[in-house]
Amino acid sequence: MFEKVLVANRGEIAVRVMRACEELGVGTVAVYSEADKYSGFVRYADEAYNIGPARAADSYNDGDAVIEAAKKADADAIHPGYGFMAENADFAARVEETDGITWIGPSSEAMERLGEKTHARQVMRDADVPIVPGTTEPVTDVQQIKDFGEEHGYPVLIKAEGGGGGMGQEVVEGPEAAEEALETAQREGEAYFSNASVYLERFLDNPRHIEVQILADKHGNVRHLGERDCSLQRRQQKVIEEGPSPAITDELREKIGEAARRGAEAGDYYNAGTFEFLVEDEDRNDEGLLDTDADFYFLEVNTRIQVEHTVTEQLTDIDIVKWQIRVAAGEELTFEQDDVELEGHAMEFRINAENAAKEFAPATGGSFDVYDPPGGIGVRIDDAHRQGDDLVTDYDSMIAKLITSGEDRAECIARGKRALADYDIQGFPTIIPFHRMMLTDDPFLEGRHTTKYLDEEMDHDRIEAAQQRWGTETEPSGDDDEEVVEREFTVEVNGKRFQVDLEERGAPAIPTGGDGSGGGQAQRPQPGRGGSDGDSDGGVSAEGQEITAEMQGTILEVNVAEGDEVAAGDVLCVLEAMKMENDIVAENAGTVTHVEVSEGESVDMGDTMFVLD
Structure with a gap:
């Protein structure tokens, strides 16, 4: 059995894996982004390491950072949870090739065969498992979609090969919608799964979604649950x-x-x-x-x-996560x-x-x-x-x-x-x-x-x-009259997280610094990249109508440049937030005088993205 498992994920699934490890007598390591500095899963782990900023591509999807953290912690296994790099065969292969670290999951070869949707369809067809009519090779051209629609009828479903959770899927109702749907599916596939490859399926009109849980070991035993x-x-x-x-x-x-x-x-x-x-x-x-x-x-x-x-x-009454760990350690299903x-x-x-x-x-x-x-x-x-x-x-x-x-x-x-x-x-x-x-x-x-x-x-x-x-009240409650008597301080030394408890009785609240070295609750940044007075700290000081981000997210596409004339309703950019694409549109006609965002950039709620004159 392993000595220490690094959980390359966050939130409830990270805690779920850590609880299984604890029951098996295995130590746990959390990795976290700046956004998760004070999150519960970090507190739950035996030790924790900061692996980057909030943007997932720079933290949870940064394979180098995750493996480096595992080496620092002397972890001998990595559990990916779900999401992020859990279905990334390339990352699994890198873990497998790292001395002293075991991948808790299927082999990278099996992930390649079955995780890539077109490959999986070929395997299922050979195993006499019914498959939805569709392509078994990636689709790259709009005409392929139109030809498929003529043969099988519309709607047609475009799906990202590395997809899951409904992302990278676009329903094409007719040939006129094929081009935009293809671009969207490819863009989401690249953004979420680092794989822009897509394939086609006949869109079933009114199905039920039934899934089967499989558990198998390295000794040839396969069970469905x-x-x-x-x-x-x-x-x-x-x-x-x-x-x-x-x-x-x-x-x-x-x-x-x-x-x-x-x-x-x-x-x-x-x-x-x-x-x-x-x-x-x-x-x-x-x-x-x-x-x-x-x-x-x-x-x-x-x-x-x-x-x-x-x-x-x-x-x-079968603990699937424990069996994941046991199978990775070489145990046989009992x-x-x-x-x-x-x-x-x-x-x-x-x-x-x-x-x-x-x-x-x-x-x-x-x-x-x-x-x-x-x-x-x-x-x-x-x-x-x-x-x-x-x-x-x-x-x-x-x-x-x-x-x-x-x-x-x-x-x-x-x-x-x-x-x-x-x-x-x-x-x-x-x-x-x-x-x-x-x-x-x-x-x-x-x-x-x-x-x-x-x-x-x-x-x-x-x-x-x-x-x-x-529904409950959604406005955050104020804490102006709240006196702090206990405080949890988080300190990072060489990227590793340590927690210190401090108790103050009869004293005023201890201020929390904005540099990440303060207390247990991070102070919320003020909306926007700069102050309202237009200081030289990155804020936008130009006059005009500011178009700001209504939510935190990632810029998937920028459709305008400085100097462009736009009409009311024109799409300025596409902002992804919580697995949904949101068109940011101009409320009024005008000239774009400033473009403050670029493709792939993360923005916070209130950040200025464009200025129109």
Whole structure:
């Protein structure tokens, strides 16, 4: 077994991996960006190292920095969690080639075969696993999309080879939309996965999203741990996951599970992974379920742990993360396929810092003024923060996961209603009101929802009503009258984090410096790159209409240059925030006198991006 594992991730998944390590008697190392200096996962680790600024490309996606931190810490393994570099085969290969450090995941060769979508489709086809009609080679030309649409019909789905989480996916409704969709999918693929390669699939009209959890060792043993139903999605991103699926028979469940096992064996796959399928939601049997005659198609392989792995753990009582670590250490699975039983029902509710009534817009700031999670029988919380923490908005909007389980789906839902009502988070909006509403929604309760339900069928007024009824105040609370009596100081020496506790009684609050060497809560920077008085510290002093960033994000595309004439409504740039692209437009006509941003640059809320005269 390993002595020390570096977790190359952040947030709740980092804490989840660290807890598994702790139970195995393994030390833990966190790596963190400047934005996460005071985050809970950093506090949880045995030791922690700063690996760069907030921008993910300069920190969590900087392979050199991560490996260097592992060497400094004398870690003998790296666990990537999910997201960031978890499915980066090149990074996995670099870890494998580093003396004394083990990659906790599938081999880089298997990641290359199954993580790249076109390669995976070829493997599945050879293993007699049904695949959606599509291309098995990358698409680079708009005409290829038009030819595919003529052959298979529209809509056509463009997908990034390295994609996941709904990113790098564009639906082409007709040939006139092909060029823009191709450019967007390629740009997102490059931005999120360092891979601009895309491929095509026939867009299934109304499917269910069913995925199978795989666990395999290096000794040739492959097991599937049942399926999860992830059909409740908005903009191709999962919101609620559950298992077993309320829409399929046991016979179809086994048929899909065995297809996943065949695919894993054909791909020479070990460690944890998820094989995702789309099931056509047509021709249900007399019991209202999809049976073995239902068409299902391989979608993709996620060569990592999944956000929703918790559902399977609740159903099987198998700790998937521990087994990831054990398999990487060379251990053999100790259970047979027949030993795997799904008991009861489980659901996972993603607790996102978003306002569902505003098209799931992510929160742009705030702090955990109140954080009081639920408990009781059948309730599990995976999180990484505590009351008083600042909300970090530089990355994904998910702040926690609530998992409920019960003897059957009805009891699981009843516990979900109770737990969501008890979950008190104040200081920014969350989608808890949306989840509470969904547990009263007839199509969801009856298991009739598909991947299109939220985007195309849900009555938006119901979401707004839920937010008004159950939403909490979102304005950050002031602390002018608050006296500080205890303080946690964070000190960095040669990039390594140390924490010092100081107690002051009857003394005024200790000021926190802005250089990162102060207390436990970082002072928020003032909006904008410079002061309002136009000092020489980088602020914009030119007269004119300033176009500022409404949220923290990364500039994906700049469409204007200084001197350009623009009309009202013209797109000045594309700003990515929380996995969504936002067009920044000119409110009025004018001349661009200053361009303060460039492609790939990170901006904070309030930063000046353009000046119009």
